Amino acid sequence: MARSAASASDGPRKRDETRSADDDASTDGLTGPPALSVERLTKRFGDGDDAVTAVDDVSLAVERGSVVGLLGPNGAGKTTLIKCALGIVVPDAGSVRVFGNDVGDGRRAAYADVDAMLEGARNDYWRLTVRENLRYFATISGVDPDSVAARHDRLLDRLDLADKADTPVRDLSRGMKQKVSLASVLAGGAELVFLDEPTLGLDVESARTLRAELRRLAVEEGLTIVVSSHDMTTIEAVCDRVVMLSNGRIVADDSVEALLGAAASDAVRVASPDLDAEAVAGLREAFEVLDVDREARPPAVTVAAGGDRLYDLTDALRAAGVTVSDIRTVQPDLEEVFLERTGSDLGAPSGGDRR
Amino acid sequence: MSADTSPPEDPGGAAAAEPGDGVRPDDEPRPATYYHLARAVLYREFLIFVRYPANAIGGIVVSLFFFAALFLGGQLLAGQALADSIEGIVVGYFLWTLSVGAYSSVSNDIGSEVQWGTLERHITTPFGFAPVALLKGVAKVVRTFLTSAVILAVMLLATGTRLSLAPVTVVAVAGLSIVSVLGLGFAAGGVTVLYKRIGNWLNLLQFGFVGLISAPVFDLPWTRVLPLAHGSAMLQRAMVDGTRLWEFPPADLALLVAVAGGYLAGGYLVFQLATRRARRLGVLGDY
Numbered sequence: 001m002a003r004s005a006a007s008a009s010d011g012p013r014k015r016d017e018t019r020s021a022d023d024d025a026s027t028d029g030l031t032g033p034p035a036l037s038v039e040r041l042t043k044r045f046g047d048g049d050d051a052v053t054a055v056d057d058v059s060l061a062v063e064r065g066s067v068v069g070l071l072g073p074n075g076a077g078k079t080t081l082i083k084c085a086l087g088i089v090v091p092d093a094g095s096v097r098v099f100g101n102d103v104g105d106g107r108r109a110a111y112a113d114v115d116a117m118l119e120g121a122r123n124d125y126w127r128l129t130v131r132e133n134l135r136y137f138a139t140i141s142g143v144d145p146d147s148v149a150a151r152h153d154r155l156l157d158r159l160d161l162a163d164k165a166d167t168p169v170r171d172l173s174r175g176m177k178q179k180v181s182l183a184s185v186l187a188g189g190a191e192l193v194f195l196d197e198p199t200l201g202l203d204v205e206s207a208r209t210l211r212a213e214l215r216r217l218a219v220e221e222g223l224t225i226v227v228s229s230h231d232m233t234t235i236e237a238v239c240d241r242v243v244m245l246s247n248g249r250i251v252a253d254d255s256v257e258a259l260l261g262a263a264a265s266d267a268v269r270v271a272s273p274d275l276d277a278e279a280v281a282g283l284r285e286a287f288e289v290l291d292v293d294r295e296a297r298p299p300a301v302t303v304a305a306g307g308d309r310l311y312d313l314t315d316a317l318r319a320a321g322v323t324v325s326d327i328r329t330v331q332p333d334l335e336e337v338f339l340e341r342t343g344s345d346l347g348a349p350s351g352g353d354r355r
Numbered sequence: 356m357s358a359d360t361s362p363p364e365d366p367g368g369a370a371a372a373e374p375g376d377g378v379r380p381d382d383e384p385r386p387a388t389y390y391h392l393a394r395a396v397l398y399r400e401f402l403i404f405v406r407y408p409a410n411a412i413g414g415i416v417v418s419l420f421f422f423a424a425l426f427l428g429g430q431l432l433a434g435q436a437l438a439d440s441i442e443g444i445v446v447g448y449f450l451w452t453l454s455v456g457a458y459s460s461v462s463n464d465i466g467s468e469v470q471w472g473t474l475e476r477h478i479t480t481p482f483g484f485a486p487v488a489l490l491k492g493v494a495k496v497v498r499t500f501l502t503s504a505v506i507l508a509v510m511l512l513a514t515g516t517r518l519s520l521a522p523v524t525v526v527a528v529a530g531l532s533i534v535s536v537l538g539l540g541f542a543a544g545g546v547t548v549l550y551k552r553i554g555n556w557l558n559l560l561q562f563g564f565v566g567l568i569s570a571p572v573f574d575l576p577w578t579r580v581l582p583l584a585h586g587s588a589m590l591q592r593a594m595v596d597g598t599r600l601w602e603f604p605p606a607d608l609a610l611l612v613a614v615a616g617g618y619l620a621g622g623y624l625v626f627q628l629a630t631r632r633a634r635r636l637g638v639l640g641d642y
Contacts, residue, residue: 045637054637080637088475090634112481121472127403139387139395142481147385168406189384 033100035192035224036062036085041094043080043248054080055091056248062226064191067218069239069256070228071334073344077248078228079119082194085226086116098192112142115190119197119228123181126170130161130180133169134187141188148189155183159213175206182210186217192224199234211237232334242334246342259337266306267330268313273298274322282320287313298325392482393490400494411502418452418506426514445516446594447568449507450529450587454568455561456499457533458540461492465544465626466554474548475639478630485623492537496530519597527600528593532586534615536564538622539582545622545629548639579610582618586611 038060044053055077062068070078083089085096087103087110096103101110117123124133134152135145145152156162159179164172169180178198185193198214199207215238218225229235235242235256242259244252252259267290280301283289287309291302305313317324387395404411425448426441468474478484511518539560547554570584579585589607592598600608633639 043637083637083639086475087479088634088639089637090631108481108483111479114479115476118472118475123472123476125399125403125471125473127407128399132399132402136395136399137476139391140476140480140482140487142387144385144387144391145395147383151384 032064033097034061035064035066035099036060036226037097037100038081038085039095039097041081041084041091041096043077043084043089043091053248055084057094058245058248058250059094060243060250060253062192062224064224065218065222066241067215067225067227067239069235069242070226070245071230071232071235071242071338072245073230076245078245079196080248081245082116082118082196082226082228085194086114087111113190114192114194115141115185115188116194117181117185117196117198118194119200121181122177124169124184126177127168129166129168130156130172130183131165133180133184137184138187138189141190143188148187151189152183152187155186158216159183160209175202175209178202178206179210179213182213186221186223191222192226195225195227197229197231198227199229199231207234214238232338236334244338244341246338246344251341252337256334259334260332266304266309267302268305268310269300269302269326269328269330270313270317270322270324271296271298271300271326272317272322272324274320275299275301279320279322283313283316286316300326302330389482389486392486396487396490397494400491400498404498411498414456415502415505419509422448422506422510423513441514442516442518442595443591445507445510445514445518446591447587448510449503449594450532450568450583450590451564452503452506453499453529453533454536454564454583456502457492457496458536458543458561458564459558460495460499461537461540462543462547462554462557464491464495465541466547466551469548469551478639484630488541488623488626492541496533496537499533500526500530518594520594521597521599524593524598524600525590528586528590528611531611531615532583532590535582535586535618538618538620541619541622542625545626548626548633549629549636580614582614585614 038058041055041058042053043055044051046052054075058077058081070081072078080089084091085098085103087096090104098110098114101113103110124137128136131152134155138145138148138152153162153165156165159182161176161179161183164176169177172180178201182195182198185195195214199210202210211234214225214227217223218238225238227235227238239256241255242252243250244259275298280289280292283301283303288304289301290304293300293302303313314324425444429444465474468477477487480487510516543554543557543560546557564583567581567583568587570578570581570587572579572584572588579588585607589598589603589611592603593600630639
């Protein structure tokens with residue numbers, strides 16, 4: 001989408017064209033500074049013994065046009081990080097730049113290009129119709145609504161809301177309200193969009209539609225999207241890159257493939273009716289047995305046997321007279337990667353439950 | 356609201372079309388000017404007013420009910436004494452409904468927007484919150500004038516009272532009087548952002564307006580610097596004695612403007628400080 005409105009010189013969307021050297025350093029040859037650049041950001045809530053460090057010395061750069069997931073349990077600091085980037089939480093230390101504009105001082109210039117759908121927020125006016133909301137919030141974000149009317153129609157079409165354009169939001173289903181909320185965030189042409197738990201509370205079907213739409217919007221409109229969630233399905237489906245947060249710190253930051261690849265442990269699951277106690281004991285002597293599932297039909301063992309060790313495993317199974325009914329490598333998911341890196345699982349809140 | 360004020364003579368923003376950006380021309384987003392902002396904010400208030408008339412009608416009915424209780428009860432208790440001062444009571448009550456309308460619509464509005472998650476979208480607007488808040492305030496005042504005009508008409512008919520209703524004088528004096536209350540509304544809204552529960556208690560402040568409206572400005576001249584007090588005395592003279600706006604001493608008019616501006620600025624400052632603190636505490640945008 002056009003950044004031209006933002007760069008037009010009059011009107012409140014005037015931007016600060018001065019760039020500092022460190023912006024350019026982190027752009028990897030792309031034009032201009034990254035969409036989001038967070039440096040050594042720290043935010044504590046409360047004081048004394050009750051103090052909770054929600055974000056702890058986090059540095060992060062998000063390139064234009066990428067879709068980045070923030071994955072972590074409740075209380076990991078995802079929402080605080082987002083609110084700092086929006087300027088609605090003031091950090092204790094560090095800085096946040098949006099397209100090169102410091103959210104801390106040149107605030108208004110930074111606001112023009114960023115918007116967010118925050119968890120639990122309705123984000124729009126339920127007493128207005130869908131289209132009235134889009135027009136209102138486009139204006140508030142500094143865009144003349146008449147100039148983007150066609151865009152709004154496209155957006156409504158895409159989100160399957162065209163039929164409901166003139167319906168008050170309060171009369172829509174929950175899934176549709178969520179989509180209107182998203183549409184109102186996109187209506188103003190923000191190019192960096194934060195979505196905090198966008199699929200929370202949606203039924204399976206609505207969540208799937210929303211995920212597909214997010215992906216499409218990112219590609220077709222060239223948006224930079226930061227999705228925060230503790231739901232790895234959303235993150236895996238939508239994001240190119242995942243930043244894992246735990247207790248306010250980044251514990252992993254890589255592409256989805258790389259994270260899954262690195263964790264692509266060497267675990268192999270073998271199922272066979274011949275896997276009795278004796279056979280398992282035999283395997284334990286030569287291999288690291290990760291899991292034994294006697295309840296499965298047929299019983300199964302998970303063995304660490306990456307690379308050439310797989311041949312050793314099949315040899316050992318043949319020697320023990322085990323006829324294999326099924327053998328597969330165990331595919332890790334982000335949940336396991338997170339578990340591996342932090343020792344805690346995504347469902348468990350980390351630290352205080354401060355969002 | 357500084358150097359980035361948009362040119363008002365360019366409402367379409369057409370001159371802002373940016374060359375060389377390689378974007379489809381049919382879809383070129385143009386920057387919104389303050390004209391667009393004003394239109395959007397006022398139009399939203401208008402839509403909600405006409406689409407949900409029950410709120411306004413409910414307010415009118417409740418106000419009239421209280422007035423009826425006051426009037427009929429007063430007749431029983433005070434008899435002729437009330438009849439002699441009925442004009443003053445009608446004017447005072449009119450100003451009170453205006454004040455309560457302006458105050459509660461602003462403070463409740465801020466409270467609702469906090470709940471809906473729309474407040475921070477107005478705070479993080481590239482326009483800055485001040486023009487948005489001022490425009491919303493203007494919309495609330497206009498709306499309140501409409502409902503209070505209905506209440507005034509019913510009061511006049513029911514009591515058979517005659518008052519001077521020179522529109523320019525009444526709107527100017529009453530309008531400036533309640534601008535000070537608008538400031539209190541912003542302050543209360545700011546406090547609500549920080550301490551959500553206190554917000555409800557602040558609604559009780561509107562009963563204090565009765566004291567301000569009937570403040571003894573002649574015996575205690577210093578009370579004129581309180582919100583409403585000086586404006587209330589002027590409104591009495593305008594509506595009961597028929598004094599026109601230009602017949603007031605310039606000093607009185609100056610004080611009216613100064614009190615209005617002072618409380619509005621003060622209230623906005625409190626709101627600013629409160630939201631700044633909320634940002635630091637991380638409570639802005641907590642639902």
